[in-house]
Amino acid sequence: MQITGAKDRPTKSSPASVDGNPRPLLRIEGLSKRFGSFMAVDRLSLDIHAGEFFALLGPSGCGKTTLLRLIAGFERPNAGRIVLDGVDLAPVPPYRRPVNMMFQSYALFPHLTVEANVAFGLKQEGLPRGEIAGRVADMLALVKLESLGTRKPNELSGGQRQRVALARCLVKRPRVLLLDEPLAALDKKLRDLTRFELMELQRQLGLTFVIVTHDQSEAMIVADRIGVMDRGRLMQVAAPDEIYERPGSRWVADFVGDINLFEGRVGDDRLSVEGTAAGRLRIAAPIGAEPRTPVWVAVRPERIRLSHDKPPNLENCLAGTIVEIGYLGDVSIYQVRIADGSRVKAAVANTDGNGGDSPQPADNVWLSFSPEAPIVLMR
């Protein structure tokens, strides 16, 4: 399995575009959920397509888990509809919905063995004993737990428990699998490994996954599409690379990854932004707004070059003093104070090891970026 980043993933085509069927598997229309005076989900609409791996990404308290619980049927919406396969789910109780949820706490039954936990859902369907045993054994083999079937949940490690929870949902062959922060309780190494196993499972079984996470790298790695949520609303729904490269708003740009923002006004030629803290900034593509409109220029730290000498090209460059250096191993984040006192972040890859003339704190340096680097945001 070779997955390096969001961009080079030709195998994971978006099913939304190739699928001839225009009807989405799961359609959410104007969904609202209020707790007292707090709007957990606010007039939210979303289509999720069959076979898709969809991630709901947002800060804690943004309503992403509530949305998941609304789909599962544990909460009743105040307004709006959830339609699965063309059927309105409103009158369907949770135990009849063809969706399954993997809980953040896993919610394994402590009094039942691993096998009995996995078989629990199938027994409710009234399937014959032999079929249940067969499907449970297959599923345990799939998640590599075949030797632990007779153990109780408290005799398992965190990673094993996570697999049991996953197996217990998957064995039901849900139309949509809802995963609430499925990897949050695992340590980092295991989390990285399990991410890829989740993707592999999703592809193998051809199921539709909706995952809730606050971890943007997790969402970027696993998902075909990401819905970025804030205060009960979807801020942007797009493929991971699009969210990162073309965020729809300052909020999304700031939430997903690191970003430097410069406020200014659109220049008369529409190929520049004037009056920013960095002076006049040149933009490669024409800006779709009238001249003099206030806009924000967003530049990712890794698109900014840092040098001791003044760059030959005088465009999009600014002078500053290094305030702080955050060493992350593969890259270093330089915090540079510029003329107006604000800070600009520049990420520099540490390609030549402990190089001799790497910038030090209090050094005066030049920051520059190409006209292709900035993203112009209207809101």
Added chain:
Amino acid sequence: MKKQPRSLWQRFAISLPYAWLVAFFLVPFLIVLKISFSQGAIALPPYRPVLDLTAGWQGIERFFTGLSFDNYRLLGSDPLYLLSYVKSLEIAAFSTLMLLVIGYPIAYGMARTPRRLQAVLVVLVMLPFWTSFLIRIYAWMNILQRDGPLNELLMTLHIVREPPVWLATDTAIYIGIVYSYLPFMVLPLYAVLEKLDESLLEAAADLGCPRWKTFWLVTLPLSSPGVLAGVLLCFIPIVGEFVIPDLLGGSRAPMIGQTIWMEFFGNKDWPTASAVAIVLVCLLVTPIVVFQHQAMRGGERS
């Protein structure tokens, strides 16, 4: 767990509960056990033999040859004792079952109410303890009288024509026991149900389990430690219950507590009373040991 050398203070702290148990449980038990093997006598103390260490070796010899199983033989020969045991176990078993049936929904309801109200409900359950137990039983005598409030109510509601007799019946004993022991059933049940993880119930629903079935498959099995604790807390003291059957029950078939009391204070027959008590302890210790063993095994697993 690694064994570490214990400090003097630790040894002292650990030995305290053992010392307590030896002084206030084991020694009295051994004294009662000894008396149960003695013969009654019009003397002080009212039994023989008494260990006479001043007589030296002969005294010890006389002491041990004086002990016998006569009292236990008496228990087997007189059906009064057997009936008394059976009645006690029967009343304890049925009332424990009733307590479970009544107490479980109460505890379940308490655990499901908003957390703010739960503390109030717990206090309400314990509120009867603020009044003396004896006074509460006397109150029941009053309520259950022929012209008491209960019969008055039944008559005004036209449920009965003639006022039924409540006092001096087994029904009165059941009413008194269920009333008195309800907190001992509700509190341990509440303690486990309150800790029950709500997401387990949601998970069961998610996997296709309707609510009533979730109760059988998830809630009840997970609350079994509370059921066990409540059952033991009620069953054991009810078997030996004396005050409630004495004040509310009839005199025809006494419960075992009454029998012991009668032998001790009525007949002044300490040895027989002791034998009755020892057999009762053996009857009760067996289920406790079995349950405790089960609970320990369950505890290791969960």
